[in-house]
Amino acid sequence: MTKDELITKLKAIIAPYVQDEEAFKKLSEDTDFVKDLKINSANLVDIILDIEDEFDIRLENEDMEKMLDVKSAMAIVNAKLEA
Template identity: 50%
Template sequence: MTNRDIISKIKTIVTPYTQRKEGLSEFDESTNFLNDLEINSANLVDVVLDVEDEFDIEIDNESMEGMMTVGDARDIIIKKLND
C-alpha cells in the first residue's frame, strides 16, 4: 500500500466526523484533526477505531496519544502494518 493510498483511506474515514469541511480540501499529512478538521475528541477515538478496522491493526493507547495529524496516523499505520 502506498503512502497515497493510506492518506486517501484516512480521508475517507475522517470525512463523516469532520465539522470544518473546508479542511478536507487541503487534506495532506500536516492536516491536524482537531484544529483543521475540528473533529471533536470523542469522535477522534471513533477515528482510531475505524482505522483499526480498515487496516486490520491494533492501535494501543500509547500510539493513540500522539495521533493528532494525518501524518501521525499514517506513521502509526505503517509501523503497525510492519510489526
Template identity: 55%
Template sequence: MNREEIIEKLKPIVEPFVNDEEAFANLTDKTNFITDLNINSANLVDIILDVEDAFSIVIDNESMEKMTDIENTIAIIQTKQAEK
C-alpha cells in the same frame, strides 16, 4: 502500503466527523484532526476504531496519543502494518 494508498483509505473514515470542509478539501500531512478539521475529540475514538478495523491493526494507547494529525496517523499505520 504507501502514503497515497493510506490517505485514500483514510479519507472516507475521517470525513463523517469533519466540521471544517475547507480544511478537509485542502488536506496535508500537517492537518490536525482537532485544530484544523474541527473534529470533536470524542469522535477521535471513532476514527481510531475505524482505522483499526480498516487496516486490520491494533492501536495501543501510546500510539493513540500521537494520532492527532495525518502525518502521525500514516506513520502509525505503517509501523503497525510492518509489525504484523
C-alpha cells in the same frame, strides 16, 4: 501500500467526523484532526476504532496518544502494518 493509497483510505475514514469541509478539501500530511478539521475530541476514538477495523490492526495507548494529525496517523498505521 503507497503514501497516496494510505492518505486516500484515511480520508475516507475521517470524512464522516469532519466539521470544517474547507480544511478537509485541502487535507495534507500536516492537517491536524482537531485544530484544522475541527473534529470533536469525542469522535477521535471513533477514528481510531475505524482505523483498527480498516487495517485490521490494534492500537495501544501509546499509539493513541499521538493520533492528532494525518502524519502521525500514517506513521502509526505503517509501523503496525510492517510489524
